[in-house]
Amino acid sequence: MTHEISDGQQLYLNRRKKHRQIVQISRFAIFLSFLFLWEFSANVGLIDSFIFSSPSKVALSCSQMLLDGTLLVHIGVTLYETILSFVLVILVSMISAVILWCSSKIAEIIDPYLVVLNSLPKSALAPLLIVWLGATPTTIIVTGMSVAVFGSILSIYTGFTTVDTEDIKLIYTLRGTKGQALRKVVLPSSVPTIISTMKVNIGLCLVGVIIGEFLAAKRGLGYLIIYSSQVYKMDWLLMSIVLLCIMAIGLYAVIGLFERRYQR
């Protein structure tokens, strides 16, 4: 379609474009000036580069560890544990939420337990899990799950219960069963809730996995952080944190992609 753009519309579009540009440039400028300040003050001795490291040292240790292959192993282990615990959390919480929705009696009985487990600081469970399950990747995956799973069950179940009761009534007026109400109405209309729960969960699983790796790992970025802090290799420590940032962004982006695909 080709039609004239009025002056008013053009002005609006220009303003909008300018606004976007300012936002983008400012974001980038903050990032660059932070890197520059860090590097500069480490170089001239304003801060002790042994404790605070510097961007160039972080980059250097990153490339060294990439070359000897150890870094990819650490990243891979953490990524694998996070994704596995995330998938398990989604599975467990979907199944639990469906059971709770099907029986309001069970939901009412279980409710206080879920609330307590959800508000419990899950890092307190990690030492317990190590004793029970040993210092194995299983422990780390279960720790990752424990951080996210209770909140996830509660949010998805709440999402199920807030589905329009009249929409469900429609299924019953068409002589549908409760199972059909679940499949035709409750699940499809809860997709946005499920996706937003997934967005929260992926971050929480990463938190849980890092806690687990602090305590019970020989590999992974969490292990690398603890190890490097104990031997004062601050370059490694800061590198691990930077890598965790990148990993979190990447995982979040994957779910964002999934969300956009659903919305189309």
Next chain:
Amino acid sequence: MQPLLELKNICYSYHTPTLETPAIANLSFALYPGEFLAVVGPSGCGKSTLLSIICGLLNPEKGLIMLNGRYLHSDSSSNIGYMLQHDHLFEWRTIFQNVTLGLEIQHTLCNRTKAHAEELLECYGLKAFKNARPSELSGGMRQRAALIRTLVLDPELLLLDEPFSSLDYQTRLSVGDDIGQILRKEKKSAILVTHDLSEAISLADRIIVLTKRPATIQSVVPVSFALADDTPMHRRNAPEFKTYFNQIWEALNHDA
């Protein structure tokens, strides 16, 4: 003639821990095949409850319901269509998938019923929107799609629960006219619940006026117009319309 539907001494109450609210008390009436019955009453008098009971979504505490001479139980399968206040078309389904939802649920979706659905869509001017999403349709078109979703199941009785109340006035008149004529053409027996007196008069063969809660019958008004072309629009312009309106208005305010 044997009535299609017969209600005998229906009672229903709502319960809360502190209170029992009787909604319907000792209500009896009959509906004959092909008849269009309207039920009017003060708001909150238990009109929707009545439809839920007839449809089998709620069980009456006392009383009996007979459909075609057989007693209705909660587990007996009856072919009653129910049109709710809002269209409840699902955005994640196309119009065609929405219209065939009932067939899908009753496991009767086959080529024959699909063709029937297509026919109805074409007949009521929605063919071009078959693959559209509900949000692309106007309020009136959505309500027509909701009606087709009910009609495609070929119900022997249709329950309409204020199906036009969510529409703006202009759309409401034209959709009311529209749906009234569709139902006459398909020769459906129907019970319309409404608080809009003019809607009831323009559509019904007989009007039951209910009292305040607990609902029981205040009076029954047979409606007939001496019109060659008896459509809801023509009825609204007929001289009898005002007489009926006043008669029902008085019945409604009788106990107030």
